[in-house]
Amino acid sequence: MYQIAWDGFGWHWVDMGPLPTGTIVDNSYLGIAAAGYQSTLLYQVVIAIDGNVYHSKWDGATWSAWVNGGKPPTSDNLMTVTCQAGVIYVMDCVFLDVRGRVWHRSYYEGQGAWLSWHNLGPVAPGGNAYYAAGLGFSKVIGDYGAMVVMAYGVDGQIYLGFGRGSTSTFDWYGWDSLGRPKDQRQFLPLVRR
Numbered sequence: 001m002y003q004i005a006w007d008g009f010g011w012h013w014v015d016m017g018p019l020p021t022g023t024i025v026d027n028s029y030l031g032i033a034a035a036g037y038q039s040t041l042l043y044q045v046v047i048a049i050d051g052n053v054y055h056s057k058w059d060g061a062t063w064s065a066w067v068n069g070g071k072p073p074t075s076d077n078l079m080t081v082t083c084q085a086g087v088i089y090v091m092d093c094v095f096l097d098v099r100g101r102v103w104h105r106s107y108y109e110g111q112g113a114w115l116s117w118h119n120l121g122p123v124a125p126g127g128n129a130y131y132a133a134g135l136g137f138s139k140v141i142g143d144y145g146a147m148v149v150m151a152y153g154v155d156g157q158i159y160l161g162f163g164r165g166s167t168s169t170f171d172w173y174g175w176d177s178l179g180r181p182k183d184q185r186q187f188l189p190l191v192r193r
Contacts, residue, residue: 001032001046020046020054020066035083035091043083043091043107051077053095053114055107072103072117080134087139087147088165089115094137094149100128102135102151104163104170116170123151123159123175130154156180 001016031047040060048054053069071078072095080096090109096102102120107113123129129151136150149161157180163172 003044016044016063020048020056020068021050031079031081031095033081033083033093035085035093037085037090037109041090041109043085045081045083045091045093047078047081047095051079051098053078053081053093053105069105069114072097072101072119074119075099075101075103075117078103079131082135082137084137084139084147088145088167088170092137092139092147092165094120094135096129096131096133096135096151098131100131100154102129102149102161104147104149104172106165118163118170118172120149120161120163120172121174123153123161124155124157124177127154129159130156150178151175153177 001019003014003016004011005014033045034042036042042058043055045053045055052071054066055069056066057064075097077098078095079098081093083091083093085091089106091107094102094104104118104120106115108115130153133152138148140146140148145166146164151159153159158178159175160178161175163170
């Protein structure tokens with residue numbers, strides 16, 4: 001894995017070493033995300049070949065070792081991830097598993113641990129997210145703990161969901177269909193803010 005970083009004068013490649021599982025074999029479902037909380041606090045999140053989520057933290061000087069955060073207890077391997085800093089805690093991530101189920105999880109720096117998994121339910125009655133598509137995820141500015149998630153349904157429609165969390169609760173209000181562009185003949189590869 002490689003990082004490209006801007007030092008104020010130019011771009012520089014950094015070799016991040018092997019994937020979290022210590023292998024050089026890539027995973028066809030491999031997802032990667034990053035979230036910067038402060039100028040000296042950056043997290044990278046990877047879905048490794050074992051389907052688990054791993055994270056590493058930059059403290060302004062060095063990267064920490066990879067930490068295995070597992071996967072939802074009722075989920076198959078995770079596939080895609082997107083993260084935002086400062087939604088509920090230091091970092092919040094939304095994941096898609098290989099069956100098209102969408103999950104949310106917060107990372108709490110104060111405890112140095114991931115908190116509970118939240119299943120965001122089917123994007124449509126009887127339908128999950130399209131497993132090969134990406135996820136869009138954004139915090140709602142001015143509404144602490146609020147977030148919106150975009151995903152493709154297996155029916156080809158785009159869905160928007162809304163949730164809100166705090167230190168003790170997480171409420172997911174469900175998904176609304178935004179329809180599908182009339183001229184769209186295939187799934188778009190990625191949904192991103």
